[in-house]
Amino acid sequence: MKPSQVGPSLSRIVKCTVSWDAQIRNLYSVDASSYVVKPQVVAFPRNESDIVKIIKFARKYGIPVTPRGAGVGLVGSALGRGIILDMRHLDEIRLGDDHVKVGSGVFKGRLDKILQTRNRFIGPDPSIGPHCTIGGMIGTNASGIHSLKYGSTIDNLIQVRMVDGSGTVINFPGNRDFKKIINKIRSSEDVSFPKVSKNSCGYRIDKVSLEKDLHKLIAGSEGTLGIIVSAKLRTYPLPKNICLCIIHYGTLTEAVRDVPNIIKLQPSAVEIFDSNITKHIKIKIKMSSKTGCLIFVEFDNMIQSSKKKIYKITSGQIIKTETNRDKIKKLWNFRNSALAYSLQSITKNEIMPHLIEDAVVPVKRLPLLLKILEMISKKYGFKVIIYGHAGNGNLHVMSILRQRDIHRIKNIASEFFSGVISIGGSISGEHGDGFARSEFVKMQYNKKTYDLFKQVKKQFDPKNILNPGKIISDHSAVTRNLKV
Ligand SMILES: Cc1cc2nc3c(=O)[nH]c(=O)nc-3n(C[C@H](O)[C@H](O)[C@H](O)COP(=O)(O)OP(=O)(O)OC[C@H]3O[C@@H](n4cnc5c(N)ncnc54)[C@H](O)[C@@H]3O)c2cc1C
The missing domain is CATH 3.30.43.10 (Uridine Diphospho-n-acetylenolpyruvylglucosamine Reductase, domain 2)
Structure with missing residues (x-):
């Protein structure tokens, strides 16, 4: 046609x-x-x-x-x-006691408001706040600030109803037609996944070993396995009290070295920002001009004892503790503007492609990740701005390139990703593969795992009409459709 x-x-x-x-x-x-x-x-x-x-x-x-x-x-x-x-018209919301059934086009902001009237919330909370939809969150396996405690979308997904690439309506879990693919996944040897707390690269077959897990395969599938009509998600009671501690460090390396100790206290969030971001902070905190970076640590449980303990274990300087909910919300709003602040830092002849912005590594290896980044940014001569979900080992690295260096993008990505993989990480913690990373999925996983991904895709979408070229890709797309 x-x-x-x-x-x-x-x-x-x-x-x-x-x-x-x-x-x-x-x-x-x-x-x-x-x-x-x-x-x-x-x-x-x-x-x-x-x-x-x-x-x-x-x-x-x-x-x-x-x-x-x-x-x-x-x-x-x-x-x-x-x-x-x-998908905007699929916007139905049905509340349950500890879950919610939602149309895939429901905006998170609308859902949050309704849940709030019941003193509840959903776990994943991307920094874009109210402006994303449930379908998009499932599609990317989105996470966010509080995923450290409440998990990514995949951990909160209970059911999915969707239309596959043949036009068949499927309900997961509880669909026996997919026994064959489950058996293949279960019986495959040498399937290997990075041991990280969140992962949005490839298909999450690591979470699927029984038919009751099949809905998890759809999380992070980027519209390539089916069109989600509706989903059931877990909800949690809003915490009674919260406390936010702001810790100052001289350098990013000092800060990330502290993170494994901090997460032992079971905080609900641990977020990091470099000085490119902290300079925008417009609240009264004692910040010296030497501020290399800040870490925000939030507790929503055992507040008093956690507050005491963090003073003992941190190597940084605690410059503020806040327990007023409205003030904490303002501080998180500052965090949620980190991408906007980063964009303000680029000049007319520069670009900031989302490319190496979402790596996740085991938390103890964050210092190694910084070393890899330093090496590559020096080699290719580009600046970086760093912030993100340090408690999960997930750093958002905004790379600022000169427009004329576009031809270097593929090499930069390739070398950075190979470094990330070599230290046990994933090339995407929460944003997914899309055009930027689908060609590198083969690099992330071994051949057996990638072949299984292809079989999964074929089972759900035999004619390859659902968002082709994403996740499973034989072509390089990292620069092809870049806007400059
Ligand atoms: C400023 C900013 C901050 C951000 N912060 C975070 C963060 O902290 N954490 C995080 O995880 N992400 C973050 N993101 C990324 C983004 O918010 C998430 O990826 C979000 O979940 C996308 O939602 P969306 O509705 O816009 O989806 P879209 O961008 O429209 O789609 C995303 C993917 O989901 C698929 N999809 C959408 N609807 C369906 C459906 N019904 N069925 C099947 N597939 C579907 C699409 O095909 C696509 O592959 C941020 C983005 C911005 C701009």
Whole structure:
């Protein structure tokens, strides 16, 4: 079918809005990543039946389909050249005592507000705050500040309802049709995964050994295995009291060396910022001009004893402890602006592609990660800004490159990722693979593991129409669709 025929033909078979207007296509050609890809059509399904029809149509004509939530993913995983499915209308919320059933297009902010009236919350909390959707969070296996205590999306997912690449509606767990793939995963020897606290690279077959785990395979699958219609997620009671300690260190290395001791106290969050970020902080704390970096440590349990203990164990200087909820919220807002502050640091001829921004390593190896980074940034002559989820060993490294150095991106990524893998890490802790990292998934995992990923993909999407080129990829995409 010719691209110009896709929109009119699709609109004849579904009741929902389908747009192939140039302005809409431009709007959906970008997300929060550094990439741009113009789709042929954008569809706004109103229900499951629309999705099934669209998938069957796409499968018949071999047209790629990419689901999209809020489009705030950082690696281009919601961009595609075929049909984009904007999931906003799948917005139903049904509250349970200790869980919530949500449509995949539900915005986290709306869910948070409703849960708050019941004194509850969901665990994963990406720093984009209210502006992402449940489908996108599942798609990337998003985490966030409090994932140290409450886990990533994968750890909080209880059920998934989705439409696979053949247009079949599937409920997980409890679907016996996937016994074969489970057996393959279970019986495979030499499957190896990094021993890290969070991981959004590849398919999480490490979490799937029984049929009851199958829904976990969908977390982090970036729309490549199915279009999520709805999901059931765990909820938690809001903590009664919280306390935030701000610790100052002379250097990043000193700070990350302290993290293994701090996490022994079981905090709910441990976040780090370098001086590029701390200089934006506009609250009254005693910060000397020598501030190399800060760590924020939050406790939401055993506050008094944890506060006492942290003074004893830290090698840094505690410059503030705060227990007022509103003030703590303001401090976290500062943390949530770290990416915006980073963007303010680049000049006209520079770019800051999301590329090496999401590595995660065992916490004890954070000093090694910094060494690897120092070596590579010196070799290629680029500056970095560092912040992130230190308690999980997950550092967001914003690399500031000159526009004319774009041709070096692949080498930089390749060398950095090989360093990360060599110290037992994963190339993505929470943002996923997308255009930036899918070609490096083969580097992360051994051949047996990667071959299993391919079989998983084939089982769910035999015609490869669901977000092709993401996670399983034979082509290099890291610079192909970069916007400069
Ligand atoms: C300032 C900023 C801060 C951020 N901080 C964090 C952070 O702390 N932690 C973190 O984990 N992430 C963070 N992110 C990344 C981003 O917030 C997450 O990736 C988020 O979950 C994306 O949600 P979305 O709704 O925008 O998804 P999109 O970007 O629209 O989609 C993401 C992926 O999910 C797939 N998808 C979407 N809906 C469905 C569906 N219904 N079915 C199947 N697949 C689907 C898409 O195809 C795509 O592959 C940050 C981003 C920004 C811009």
